[in-house]
Amino acid sequence: MTASSESASSPLRGKIALVTGASGGIGLITARELARRGARVVMVCRNPERGEQARTAIREAVGSDAQLDLLLCDLSLLANVRTLAGEVTRRFNQLDILVNNAGIFPGPLTITEEGHELSWATNHLAVFALTNLLLPQLLAAPQARIVTVSSEAHWLGEIEQSTEARNAPEKYSSFTAYCDSKLANIMFTSELAHRLDLTKVTANCLHPGMVDTGLVNTGSSPLMKAMWWTARPFMISPEKGARTSIYLASSPEVESVSGKYFKNRKPTRASGRSQSRPEAARLWRLSQEETGVE
């Protein structure tokens, strides 16, 4: 293979990409396709067996020369997120691509041992903390991209302004909690893109489509499981669901695009609330207080 044909088939050669939730669903396909394009992929998974199975599956699909690091982390706890960020910082001088993909659709109200509602902790606080803790590595890359997997569910979201309100059993609904966390993903991305203006780091987010994955699982409410099973025939495969994540993480077309919400590899309209600068700035301050990350 000549040097030019190798760079055409491996456009991400020399780049380091971290994908959270790489053990299954959209994250596994995203990690696989970034590895196929030549990136060294840091797979962040919480379950060692599922993580190893995913790594083996990617090797089998891409080839034995795929460069895959597996880091274990339950992202629902900020202490773990800090340990993960420390490990990544120790191992890598720079990070070219960060895909905040891991997420849950919560079941009954669960408060983590650090005092946060589980989906808020996993879907938003971990994203906020990990991204900010890895910013020095991202800023050290010649050009870096942050991609966060949100959802059209954000249209129904609202941001509670206190932990107490979010954790109140009488107000809790798993559906609302999920929507709120996905709204936070978009508000976080637009504030982050604003703060990274004039740097070579971009931040975008996306809706992957309705994707047939394990997002709604045995822990979900019977109503949610019934709705999910009814919708399954109309859902797209994880391969298709990962396309926009892969596009934002790797396509030259979006190298300098930042602060946008994508669907089907195109920028699309997000809710008015998600685009409010004052609300995004307020969420940023709230997230700083709740994570202790500046």
Ligand SMILES: NC(=O)c1ccc[n+]([C@@H]2O[C@H](COP(=O)([O-])OP(=O)(O)OC[C@H]3O[C@@H](n4cnc5c(N)ncnc54)[C@H](OP(=O)(O)O)[C@@H]3O)[C@@H](O)[C@H]2O)c1
């Ligand atoms: N599926 C859809 O229709 C849809 C629609 C809109 C948005 N999304 C978003 O797409 C993203 C990926 O979801 P998916 O549909 O691919 O679901 P999935 O198959 O359930 O994958 C979720 C991934 O996140 C990981 N994860 C969950 N909690 C974690 C934790 N505490 N620490 C570390 N990893 C954790 C899971 O690990 P385990 O393997 O250990 O469970 C899994 O790898 C999520 O952010 C979701 O909100 C999905």
